Amino acid sequence: MARPVEFDESKVLTSAMEQFWREGYEASSVQKLLDCTGINRGTLYNSFGDKNTLFKSCVDQYNRLVEKQIANSLKNEKLQAWDAIKAYFDEAVINVSNKRRSMGCLLANSLCESINYDRDMKKVVRASLAIIRKALVLRLKEAQKKGKVKKGISVEFAADVLMNSLHGVRVNSRDGKNAKQLNELIKHTINSLKK
Amino acid sequence: MARPVEFDESKVLTSAMEQFWREGYEASSVQKLLDCTGINRGTLYNSFGDKNTLFKSCVDQYNRLVEKQIANSLKNEKLQAWDAIKAYFDEAVINVSNKRRSMGCLLANSLCESINYDRDMKKVVRASLAIIRKALVLRLKEAQKKGKVKKGISVEFAADVLMNSLHGVRVNSRDGKNAKQLNELIKHTINSLKK
DNA sequence: TTACTAATGGAATTCCCATTCAATTAACAG
DNA sequence: CTGTTAATTGAATGGGAATTCCATTAGTAA
DSSP states (O other), rough: OOOOOOSSSHHHHHHHHHHHHHHHHHHOOOOHHHHHHOHHHHHHHHHOOOOOHHHHHHHHHHHHHHHHHHTTTTTTTOOOOHHHHHHHHHHHHHHSSTTTTOOOHHHHHHHGGGGGSSHHHHHHHHHHHHHHHHHHHHHHHHHHHHTOBBTTTHHHHHHHHHHHHHHHHHHHTTTTTOOHHHHHHHHHHHHHOOO | OOOOOOOHHHHHHHHHHHHHHHHHHHHHOOHHHHHHOOOOHHHHHHHHHHOHHHHHHHHHHHHHHHHHHHHHHOOOOOOOHHHHHHHHHHHHHHTTSSSSOOOOOHHHHHHHHHHGGHHHHHHHEEEEEHHHHHHHHHHEEEEETTBBBBBTTOOOHHHHHHHHHHHHHHHHHHHHHHHHHHHHHHHHHHTTTTT
């Protein structure tokens, strides 16, 4: 009936996501978003709402990326618990060390930006982090059942330790540390929990 | 001879520092900086240069804060190496859990913001982080000499692990985690290095 | 072909941003 | 008191921000 869309929604969201990821919410002007996505002003407002709404959609896009990584690692049934956990962190490190070198993590970056004070946004970001933590907890429970978690360490605490190290690695990635260095840090953290 | 200054430079810098710390560089408009410092537009430009220069002065102010914390802990000669290291992290956690609750770390926040792509700014932020790391290394060397570092762990790597955990804790602080939770994370990290 | 619908393109609007500047003020030296 | 100097004040400037709006375009159904 009407004129068909010309843009590829997923590609637009990925480009916008990378812009927000690299420079943050405040520094990503609508003009920059138009430039990097190739869409037009009217299209952005017609099809993606305003900048704030677009940002939330970008976090959703980021979630899809994270869920793919989780599917490849934590939810890979061929892997033992700790191997799966290590595999997830490998994915996470690779993700910030190639094309997306020194971009850190969209979620951690957002926590550190003023956008964090927008309640709605905080909810969205926290929900995404909860997805990662939940997948870690599942595998940690498996590891504990098999007696492979150091005694005195609860599954919940181990998950906190891993998430803390993940955040640290992401900040360090923005400081320019390379994949090898980040991997060593992760390995150390895992060894501090593993029996 | 001339009219004397009416503002207290250190107070102005502290207020501006807290504004940048809370909301980041981009979201801190000159208007907000005037509101929180109480100084006037002209005064800001006359006495503190432009927004960019003011930000750098605020990082210097942050450094003075960090140096006080280091003097109280890492450079406290009454404390043994690991106690001094623990004391430093206690200071760091207290710092983000009272008035400055959930503000994280000005330096880590800046790394996660786009400001990170300003070369000059990055240099300033990195220099500040290097001060902390250097003070940690001194104490870690002491600990190692006394055989109190787990074997197979170099002083440099231990410093990286501590800095990584510190960054993680700061991101977690912005996510609203309380002092107790942050302390547990720090304790775990220290125990993973200590013999 | 024609009428209809929704996407597109970009000019226009409104607002807030950082920065400049000229007038005013306050202390002090003579 | 007076002239000098520098701090203070806030109006003015110019640019870029987010957003709105409407004329144009392109496909589809009749």
